[in-house]
Amino acid sequence: MPPGPYNAVTSGETPCAIALGWKDGPSSQVMAGQVDETNRSYDGTDVEYMFKGVDASEALLTNRISGTFEEADPGGIAGRLAAEVGLSPQVQNAGEQLVSYNVKDDQPVRHYLNQLLDYCEQITGQAWRWEAQEGKLFFQPDTSTPETIPKLSYDGLLVDASKKKKGEQDVERVGFTAMCDPRIKLGAQVKVSTEQIKGNYEVESYTYLSDSKSGDHIVEGQLKVVSSPPSAGERSTDGYSPQA
Secondary structure: OOOHHHHOOOOOOOEEEEEEEOOOOOEEEEEEEEEEEEEEEEEOOEEEEEEEEEEOOHHHHHOOOOEEEEEEOHHHHHHHHHHHOOOEEEEOOOOOOEEEEEEOOOOOHHHHHHHHHHHHHHHHOOOEEEEEEOOEEEEEEOOOOOOOOOEEOOOOOEEEEEEOOOOOOOOOEEEEEEEOOOOOOOOOEEEEEOOOOEEEEEEEEEEEEEEOOOOEEEEEEEEEEOOOOOOOOOOOOOOOOOOO
16 A cells, blocks of 8 residues: 555544454454554654554443433443443343333443443343444443353464463463454453363453564464453442442
8 A cells, every 4th residue: 555544644633443353264343443653663664654543432421411211221221321321232132111211411430331231131131241342332241152262272373372360369361372263352252272271261452463574473462361241230339239
């Protein structure tokens, strides 16, 4: 690509969306935000451009809004809150409507999403979860299974994995390097299967390293062992106890 488009990128202003994947395999958008830093350097006669940024999807949930929702499904309310702060809603309905639900601007939107999760769990009798990434809000039942989550093994995606030292009363964590797979992203579950490490883990942090010149496309990060999700009412909502 000619340098023109890269020269037009401005730190702190230019919106950015990144999709990663394979030509004949899965691909997915992995970031939606803005470019925070730009840098230009020379590699012989070639010009290299470097851009840095952080996915801004979850940060949008710190916004505060107000409103009243009448006769609405809690999943639908979550979708409307997402749209209000600029996220594309990817939500499922719980199957029952709330008579009235009030949102006040004394709390961020994420506070109300946690409340709505409790409603959905009470209605359906199963765990629900939300996550904000890629410019979208995902609000749905937690149905991750060994058949649907990525498997990290040395005969598959995994390059390296090692357990981290645990602090006092700390959960088990694993550092890993794997082949690039768009399913490996913040909050996603993965199944680790090596001689030393086995079990289901959640992606706690990650960095994609993709170089079209060298052909190296990997993801590095840290996992934490998956624990049982909090039951309805146990999730922190600043003292709020939902009542349908």
